[in-house]
Amino acid sequence: MKHKHSHHNEKPVSARLSVPAADSNQTGIDFVPSPDEVARKAYFTYVNEGSPLGRDVQHWLDAEAQLIAERNLVRVHGFRN
Numbered sequence: 001m002k003h004k005h006s007h008h009n010e011k012p013v014s015a016r017l018s019v020p021a022a023d024s025n026q027t028g029i030d031f032v033p034s035p036d037e038v039a040r041k042a043y044f045t046y047v048n049e050g051s052p053l054g055r056d057v058q059h060w061l062d063a064e065a066q067l068i069a070e071r072n073l074v075r076v077h078g079f080r081n
Contacts, residue, residue, distance in 0.1 A: 031075075033067035041067060 041063035046055070 031068060031071045033064060033071070037067055038063045 038060060042056070042059040045059050045063060046052070049055075
């Protein structure tokens with residue numbers, strides 16, 4: 001029976017994984033819009049399209065993508081309020 005050799009100096013998995021900093025959203029890196037922002041944008045799209053049924057997931061995904069694209073434009077061009 002073979003034994004797995006453990007390295008006593010090896011870091012635990014959690015220490016080896018890259019975890020984004022708490023303020024990463026402030027710098028635009030790994031930006032994820034809040035659920036409230038996405039819901040608001042998705043709802044307005046839903047209403048503007050005449051309130052079609054069965055497109056809720058697509059509205060959500062489109063809204064999320066649009067918010068991320070808008071954030072990237074702001075980050076690239078340096079526009080801030």
